[in-house]
Amino acid sequence: MTHTSTPLLGGIEAGGTKFVCAVGYPPDNIYALEQFPTTTPRETLGRTLDFFRSQPHLPDAIGIATFGPADVRPTSNTYGFITSTPKPGWRNTDLVGFVERSLYLPAAFDTDVNGAAVGEHAWGAGQDVDNLLYLSVGTGFGGGAIVEGVPVHGLVHPEMGHLNLPRANGDDFKGHCPYHGPCLEGMASGPAIKARWGIPAESLPPDHTAWEFEAHYLSLAVTNLILTLSPERVIMGGGVMQQEHLFPAIRSRVQSYLNDYVQADAIIRGIDNYIVPPGLGDRAGVLGAMGLALSL
């Protein structure tokens, strides 16, 4: 193996449910990977440290793709922190400081979904475009965006999970988001599906009404995001999108909502290659974290 021209990268996918740590030369040669549940910061960051310290070679840089809200503005005093999360114990946790001070390594930092967008752009389903959207539908709904090759941050970072959308006909669910009730995440995330039907998403049969409603909210969200960001590709991952029947349902509804108003072959004729699953599969998260380190 010769990797003299490429740096050895580390990645930390800091998820609300689990942490995934990796070292290697992405995308193909990830020679060490470990995952463990997200418990307290002390225990979880301790295991993270143990993972990297047990490697024969420390990476040249580490990328951190984190759950949020997080402070991703490099000029801010609290850059690198998880900020106002409701997750117990994690409020105001300094992830970049942790990596820099315990491993003496440079760290890049972004949201989990921006990380996944960066990874898909570098090695996955978005390699041929510079404007893309990565959406994760699972325990929440997250959206990361790349515009002209650069992840979108702005004032804080996008929070696409909390969009306001028209209700589906006959849907009177009050919504599951503690902040907004029936926002997108409150209607269409995995926990919202379970709260509404009393059955976890993965146990609902494909012909259940739940999937009609799910396709409604997800396709309206994708339509609005296309109208706002004009992405060249929309990549949809996360646990709920493991239900592959959602893809054709979303594609046809998006075409129907747009009604040929956006005159783009990619949407009108090529939508099967426009709204797609992640090219990196379930490694999108940790590879995305490693992708962030490329910017250092």
Place this chain on the structure above:
Amino acid sequence: MTHTSTPLLGGIEAGGTKFVCAVGYPPDNIYALEQFPTTTPRETLGRTLDFFRSQPHLPDAIGIATFGPADVRPTSNTYGFITSTPKPGWRNTDLVGFVERSLYLPAAFDTDVNGAAVGEHAWGAGQDVDNLLYLSVGTGFGGGAIVEGVPVHGLVHPEMGHLNLPRANGDDFKGHCPYHGPCLEGMASGPAIKARWGIPAESLPPDHTAWEFEAHYLSLAVTNLILTLSPERVIMGGGVMQQEHLFPAIRSRVQSYLNDYVQADAIIRGIDNYIVPPGLGDRAGVLGAMGLALSL
């Protein structure tokens, strides 16, 4: 006057209702400006040509900020064209080719709202930020976005006027958009207001129910756009926004919809300086066109 270090700029604000042409050193020294109604391409572009040819000095470059849809991708065969517009006679009109071949000048080209966003960023209400949104509420609803200093294009260009939003309580208007019925533009543009109430927006008193509905749709749109693009400032112009009472109504509803979820002082404490009218007033359009020429 000394302007030796700055180029002499021309601007064409190509609106669906009127064209505005200007020459000068923006923002303060616009020494020639003319506007005329948008009729046929032959007549309208003829008057545009006459304007520039009658100047003592031709500008160094011309920026064109146009109604759409338009092809703003420099690598495309039809770059510089107005494309699939329903406006009679204007489909497939080559505006960049017109300027280059009749005036032998370099031309920059973007949507009217991206132009206004560029102008506000250069000289108006967005000079201190690099991520901003410019929304125009008038004969249509248009949105231009700047992300890290660069106007958003992507696949085509944003079409924020056609967002799908929840209806206001008690609102059963079928909507005025020929493509989407009750989309944002179909519910909240000037012509939609007139179609719904039978009275033009400018003649409706400030306590008319129309403004409750208008504030509903505009504030939901702004909320969704903040959640998607995370702008550092939202600038709202256009004929409908001449109704100044809309600003406090939109600001308070946006705060209420977001419900402190986006933890940013700019929104929670500083919203009067976050959702604002254009700094360039009704010159935002033509100054924006001139601003586009700065990129040449």
